[in-house]
Amino acid sequence: MQLAKRALAVQPSATLKTGQRAQELRDAGVDVINLSVGQPDFPTPTAIKDATVAAIRANQVDGYTATAGILPLRQAVADHLKATQHVTVAPEQVVVTTGAKLALYALCQVVLDPGDAVLLPAPYWVSYSEQVKLAGGVPIEVAPTASLKVTPTQLEAAVTPATKAIILNSPQNPSGLVYTPAELRAIGEWAVSHDLLIVADEIYGDLIYDGQRPATSMLTLGDDIASHTVLVNGVSKTYAMTGWRIGYAVGPQALMTALTTVLSHVTGNAAAVSQAAALAALTGDQAPVEQMRAAFQTRLDTIYPLVTALPGFRLDHKPQGAFYLFPDVSGAMARKGLTTTADFVAAVLDQAHVAVVTGEAFGLPHHIRLSYATDLASLQEAMARLQTFMTTD
Numbered sequence: 001m002q003l004a005k006r007a008l009a010v011q012p013s014a015t016l017k018t019g020q021r022a023q024e025l026r027d028a029g030v031d032v033i034n035l036s037v038g039q040p041d042f043p044t045p046t047a048i049k050d051a052t053v054a055a056i057r058a059n060q061v062d063g064y065t066a067t068a069g070i071l072p073l074r075q076a077v078a079d080h081l082k083a084t085q086h087v088t089v090a091p092e093q094v095v096v097t098t099g100a101k102l103a104l105y106a107l108c109q110v111v112l113d114p115g116d117a118v119l120l121p122a123p124y125w126v127s128y129s130e131q132v133k134l135a136g137g138v139p140i141e142v143a144p145t146a147s148l149k150v151t152p153t154q155l156e157a158a159v160t161p162a163t164k165a166i167i168l169n170s171p172q173n174p175s176g177l178v179y180t181p182a183e184l185r186a187i188g189e190w191a192v193s194h195d196l197l198i199v200a201d202e203i204y205g206d207l208i209y210d211g212q213r214p215a216t217s218m219l220t221l222g223d224d225i226a227s228h229t230v231l232v233n234g235v236s237k238t239y240a241m242t243g244w245r246i247g248y249a250v251g252p253q254a255l256m257t258a259l260t261t262v263l264s265h266v267t268g269n270a271a272a273v274s275q276a277a278a279l280a281a282l283t284g285d286q287a288p289v290e291q292m293r294a295a296f297q298t299r300l301d302t303i304y305p306l307v308t309a310l311p312g313f314r315l316d317h318k319p320q321g322a323f324y325l326f327p328d329v330s331g332a333m334a335r336k337g338l339t340t341t342a343d344f345v346a347a348v349l350d351q352a353h354v355a356v357v358t359g360e361a362f363g364l365p366h367h368i369r370l371s372y373a374t375d376l377a378s379l380q381e382a383m384a385r386l387q388t389f390m391t392t393d
């Protein structure tokens with residue numbers, strides 16, 4: 001049987017591929033330190049689990065819910081935005097999805113006609129380009145400045161009459177960099193001037209270090225920008241709940257209604273049990289969030305100087321968010337006589353037994369992504385291994 005062209009055009013997720021290879025080595029008895037992971041290494045906080053168990057026992061999560069999610073959860077998202085970003089949205093503007101990933105996918109389905117272009121400032125999250133393609137759209141990579149961010153100048157050079165949207169992720173996966181409010185505003189105003197939809201992926205917005213917390217949301221930058229913006233967020237990263245699969249989109253009412261209609265034929269509702277868990281997360285004690293954030297901060301402070309000290313690794317700016325470092329490794333590749341980042345990543349895995357992800361997957365070759373969602377001792381051991389790898393022939 002011949003598969004559909006759109007399915008054949010999709011690349012498998014590089015992050016998942018590296019993780020799988022690391023697991024294979026582990027299964028074969030090799031002590032691999034996995035720095036390729038994209039999820040917090042903490043368990044979901046106990047209070048969230050307890051509230052979820054209570055909801056199960058009370059028969060509250062047995063049936064379908066409204067496609068856009070239970071009203072208390074949509075209200076909790078609106079309240080959360082009010083409390084943390086001072087933004088007022090109606091609960092009807094909130095659509096709960098099976099992970100932020102589905103919010104992004106379904107938005108592409110709702111917004112894009114065949115041939116519509118979407119700007120993806122590089123480095124960008126691996127799934128954006130594939131989701132755009134699956135909707136018949138055309139992903140347009142926008143190369144960043146040396147700071148690994150884009151400005152309206154780069155965007156202006158990439159925009160065409162076919163451009164319909166921009167997907168901007170801040171704090172950024174894979175670089176951990178955070179756009180400043182002024183940088184966001186400049187991009188927002190530029191997008192409004194071209195009447196583009198801004199998809200603001202702020203899934204790491206609570207994981208901020210050394211700076212103002214939470215990160216400034218695109219929704220806070222005035223009515224013009226907000227009316228062109230769909231915020232995408234979720235509980236996966238902030239509350240260590242990747243497995244529960246709850247994300248959400250917040251945006252203009254007409255768009256959210258269309259999104260709900262599409263989702264009604266895809267998932268129906270996000271799992272009711274997970275919605276109960278997300279409600280408990282957003283409305284419960286926020287202390288565990290701060291504990292996890294503080295642990296990430298300690299790890300970042302510990303490994304940042306170690307990574308910058310690795311021969312041939314260049315990291316000009318200390319990341320301020322998420323849980324990744326994205327060094328330029330051109331110098332390291334040259335030292336090792338390797339020409340592709342994929343070969344470099346394979347050598348690191350096979351010789352240093354450290355799993356990392358190639359930057360190619362994020363639209364920026366000659367970089368690798370290191371995740372510090374791993375305990376401190378393992379991170380230090382990984383850095384020692386990388387040091388040895390870089391200093392032996």
Ligand code: PLP
Pocket residue numbers: 038098099100101102125169173201203233234235236242245246247
């Ligand atoms: N956006 C970014 C930038 C991410 O890194 C991820 C997960 O890795 C997601 C969205 C999706 O998150 P989830 O589907 O778990 O809510």
